[in-house]
Amino acid sequence: MNPNHCSELASGVSERIASLRRSAGELLFWHAGAAVCAYDADDRLLLWNDRYVDFFPEVASVLRPGLHFCDTVAPFLRLQHPKADDAEIEAGVAAALDRHRRLEGPLRYQRGDDGRWLELRMFPQPDGGRIKVWTDVTIEQMPRTDDVGMLELLTVGHVGLIVHDATGALVYTNSRYFSEMFLHVLTTLPDIRRREVNGPYWSVFHEMFGDHADYLALCASRGRGALASPATLHARTGRWFRIAEQPWRGGIASVWTDVTDLLERKEALKAAYADVLALNVQLRDRAETDSLTGLPNR
Missing domain, CATH: 3.30.450.20 (PAS domain)
Known part of the structure; x- marks a missing residue:
């Protein structure tokens, strides 16, 4: 066979394959x-x-x-x-x-x-x-668990949930909550697919909490398992989050709650209480002191 003819056939096949690829790509693009x-x-x-x-x-x-x-x-x-x-x-x-x-x-x-x-x-x-x-x-993302109803309620509720099984593998997270709370400050998404030693696990949330002292203490932990007591962390968004954890079927269930309003009300009550104390001091001084002479009343 003429070598030139073989070359032409090969070239024709290559062009046909390229054309089919373009057509397939266009079909996939639209359909x-x-x-x-x-x-x-x-x-x-x-x-x-x-x-x-x-x-x-x-x-x-x-x-x-x-x-x-x-x-x-x-x-x-x-x-x-x-x-x-x-x-x-x-x-x-x-x-x-x-x-x-x-x-x-x-x-x-x-x-x-x-x-x-x-x-x-x-x-x-x-x-x-x-x-x-x-x-x-x-x-594909739906949780493989009998507790689907409860997890769906948490998904639409104002509570964050992260669940890892006994092997440390991620079972469930209601990402809608975390997207609403943190997505606008993240340049990359925390990889929470596995949880083993606590320190490295908490370190993946650095863009959320920055250098907040209580958060850095979590990052320094070398223990495993659920937090012994709830942690209250100040996020870079300005919000405060309470993270409470419990053992769950050999794994860990981590519940995140925005407690900013609660803490702000607490601080407002403390400020109001301080104002009342100051006012009481003023009233006591006025009751015990002559307003004209400034001398103690007898």
Whole structure:
């Protein structure tokens, strides 16, 4: 056979394979169950599929080619954190942009509005751009336990829960709570898939609590098992959290509660009590002293 003819056949096959790959990629882009969008090297939106709008309806009204990544994140954060002020949203956008540029995933998180679990994978491109793919992993993420009803209640309640089994493997976490409380200050997500020695485990929450003294004491611990007593930690968000732990089926159940309002009321009561004491001192002085002469009353 003519070598040139063989070369032409091989070239034709290669082109056909490349064409099929492009066609398959286009079909998957428009018809697969995943949400897909692409950004250029300057973090500007290039294109997206219909599933992206299904996954993130809050940005549907602002989507357009050339839209900066930050302008797609801000509406999502405002939906996830309705009580956040402008400064908190701005900090959340900056943290999200950092994750967008550095991480590849997979990352899993839970939407605050409908409770869906999404897994995000990011694929850097040779030109500096980035393709992002989200899949709905809600069914996969459902806890394999008989206590599904109770866990669902905790998910919609205002309580954080992290459960590890007897081997130290993560069994359950209601990520919606932690997303609402901390996502806007995180540049990376804490890896809590395993819990063994306490110190290294607590160290993964450093972006949440920074250098707060009681938190650093937890990081220095070399013990194992549940905390002997509840810890009250001051987060970088300005909120206070009480973390109480109990043994659970050989593992550990860790319950996080926002106690900021409780502590603020406690401090307000202390301040009011101090004011009352000061007023009593003034009243006693006035009762025992002549207001005109300043001499003690007889």
